[in-house]
Amino acid sequence: MKRVRITLRPTGAYAPPIYELLAGDADYLEQTHIVNWNVATPPTTFLLWLRGDYRRFGDVLETHETVHDYEILPLSARECHCFFQGEVATAARALFKNFTQGSLMTVPPIECNDDGSNTFTLIGSDTDIQAAVDGVPDGVSVTVDAVGGAGVAPERVLDRLAPRQREAIKIALERGYYDAPRRATIDEIAEELECATATAAEHLQKGESVVIAALFDG
Template sequence: MKRVRITLDPAGDYAPPLYRRLAGGAPSLDRAHIINWNVAAPPTAFLLWLRGDYRRFEAELEASRNVDEYELLPLTDRECHCFLEGAVADAARLLFENFTQGSLITVPPIVCNDDGTNTFSIIGTAADIQNAVEGVPDGVGVTVEAVGGETVAPKSAIGRLSERQREAVETGLEIGYYDVPREATAADVARELDCATATAAEHLQKAESTLIGALLER
């Protein structure tokens, strides 16, 4: 058996409106994971883990035309599980099903990154994994992040960051953003990344939140 960790960058019908809210489009959420799912037949059901002001996000669930039913299951004031059921475009369903063919098993969670991508691990035979990666539609970007390893999930905390978050943290380290006293600002990081200051600050904040949570085993 073989393990591969991949990142998908869906667009168009492959990225339904609700997914785009989970993957960086909802200011009320700091982090969103897809813990489990059932896409075998309509309606589609998902179990999510959310961190942030999930009560504000509930208003978006209530207003969504694609959500038939949902329930929030609070864990803390800032974290909850969310069960939801609703309609998913055929394109998005086929993208999920592509990673359930043959021997393949998708290992939860699917991490919804703030840049619109999602990252997860799959295990199975080398041939089935290759077929799945090659079977990703043209409208979806795919990056193989890691191959093999001793465990199914990433062992290091840094492995939980999106590519852009890692780049922001590494840039911050290089130019003195994390020095004491601080020698660079979020604006300096943004200049190196060629992005807006608010975008760089968001990458840094979410990366720091993920890393601290991982170190505290949350």
């Protein structure tokens, strides 16, 4: 059996509106994970873990036309589990199912990144993993981030960062953003990332949140 760490970036019909909120469009959510899911038959059901102003997300679910049912289960003032059930396009459901064929198992959680991508661990035979990667449709980019390892969860803090968070922090380190005194500004980081200043600041803030939270794991 092989363990791989994969990042997908769905677009169009492969990225339902609710997913887009989880993966960057809702700036009030700092981190979002898909903890579990059932895409076998419509309607599709998800269990999410959210960090941020999750009550605003609940307000969206209350009125969203694709949502059949939902429940917010608070864990703290800034964290919750969220169950919801709703309609998901056939293309998006097929994308999920692609990673459940044969010997394959997707290890929760699926981490929704703020650049629209998602990252997860996949376990299975070499043949089935290769078939799943090859089976990703043209409308979805796929990257194999890591292969192998002793466990099934990310072993390094670096592996917990979304690709753009990792890139932003790497550039910030190289440019001296974290030096005292600072040798770079957020505007300079944004210029190298080729994005807006607010976007660069968001990548750094969310990435730093992951790193700090990892220091206290366990």
